[in-house]
Amino acid sequence: MTTGGIGRPANDAGAGRTAFQGARGAFSHEACIELRPWDEPVPFETFAEAIDAVKTGACDCALIPVENSTIGVVEPAATLVAQSGLPVVTEVWRKIQIALMASPGAELGDLKTVHSHPVALRQCAGKISALGLQIVEAFDTAGAAREVAELGDRTRAALAPVAAAEVYGLSILRNDVQDSDTNRTRFVLLAREPG
Numbered sequence: 001m002t003t004g005g006i007g008r009p010a011n012d013a014g015a016g017r018t019a020f021q022g023a024r025g026a027f028s029h030e031a032c033i034e035l036r037p038w039d040e041p042v043p044f045e046t047f048a049e050a051i052d053a054v055k056t057g058a059c060d061c062a063l064i065p066v067e068n069s070t071i072g073v074v075e076p077a078a079t080l081v082a083q084s085g086l087p088v089v090t091e092v093w094r095k096i097q098i099a100l101m102a103s104p105g106a107e108l109g110d111l112k113t114v115h116s117h118p119v120a121l122r123q124c125a126g127k128i129s130a131l132g133l134q135i136v137e138a139f140d141t142a143g144a145a146r147e148v149a150e151l152g153d154r155t156r157a158a159l160a161p162v163a164a165a166e167v168y169g170l171s172i173l174r175n176d177v178q179d180s181d182t183n184r185t186r187f188v189l190l191a192r193e194p195g
Contacts, residue, residue, distance in 0.1 A: 016060035017042050019050040021077070025142035025164030027120075031094055031187050032063050045139055047077045051084050054190055061089065061191040068096070069184045071122045086190040096185050098124055098178045099162050101145060101170040106154035108173055115144035116159035124159055126179040133157070145170055 018039040020028035032041035042059050044050040053059040066078040081088070098120055102111065114121070114133040120141050121128065128135065138144035138158075145164035148156045157173065158164070165172050 015039055017053075017058070019044055019053040019059040019062040021045070021047045021050045021064070022117075022140035023142040023146055025145060025161060025167040026140050027094075027096060027161055027185065028063060028065060028187070029142065030161055030163055031065075031092075034094075035063065035092060035187070035189075036061075047080050051080055051086065051190065054086055054192060055084070057192075061189055062086075063187050063189055065119075065185045065187050067186040068119065068123065069093075069182060070178065070180045071119065074119055074185070081188060081190065084190060086192065089189045089191045091186055091188045093184045093186050096123070096178060096183045097162070097176055098141075098159050098183075099165060099172045100157050100159060100174040100177045101165040101172050102148060102157040103152050103154050104169070104171045106157070106171065106173065110154045111157045111173075112155040114157045114159055115148055117141050117144065120159045123183055124177045124179060127177050128159075142167065 016039045018032045018036050019042050020032050022028045050062045054062045064077050064081055065074045066081055113136050115136040115138045117140050118137050121135055141160035142164040144158040145160040145168045148158040149168035149170055
């Protein structure tokens with residue numbers, strides 16, 4: 001296993017399909033684009049669905065987060081990976097920077113709730129508490145950003161990657177909301193066959 005990038009195998013001439021959990025603009029989506037730019041990233045709502053897509057042949061591989069330097073093991077992802085029976089082809093640690101975003105025109109003082117995936121919320125627990133925001137769990141970071149954008153309520157914010165603000169037309173109120181400056185997540189690449 002490598003701790004660098006997830007490179008393209010020498011004998012891999014065509015584009016494939018990489019499953020990930022989340023919506024466009026999620027951390028896993030960003031990881032797919034950065035680490036496997038030759039593949040089509042395919043979103044799934046749950047980790048189980050992303051892994052099953054590899055098992056059924058709907059996707060060639062899946063990029064799944066299993067550990068975070070701030071909170072430890074990412075569940076249920078790590079357990080699902082261990083139980084999948086699929087080989088881990090490689091792994092990579094990626095820096096995770098979380099932004100606080102809201103509808104255009106919103107200000108920090110307007111906010112009452114913050115929406116995000118439970119793992120991202122835990123990575124920002126100290127700063128969320130300092131802001132006095134009520135937590136609302138969502139299936140995904142980018143999914144939370146999409147929901148906040150659709151609601152258009154200036155009292156609601158999302159914790160998500162900067163890319164999600166661009167995708168869903170939100171304004172970034174604060175960058176680097178994660179509690180640790182060295183916040184990183186370990187992703188594993190699962191495939192039916194190594195390579």
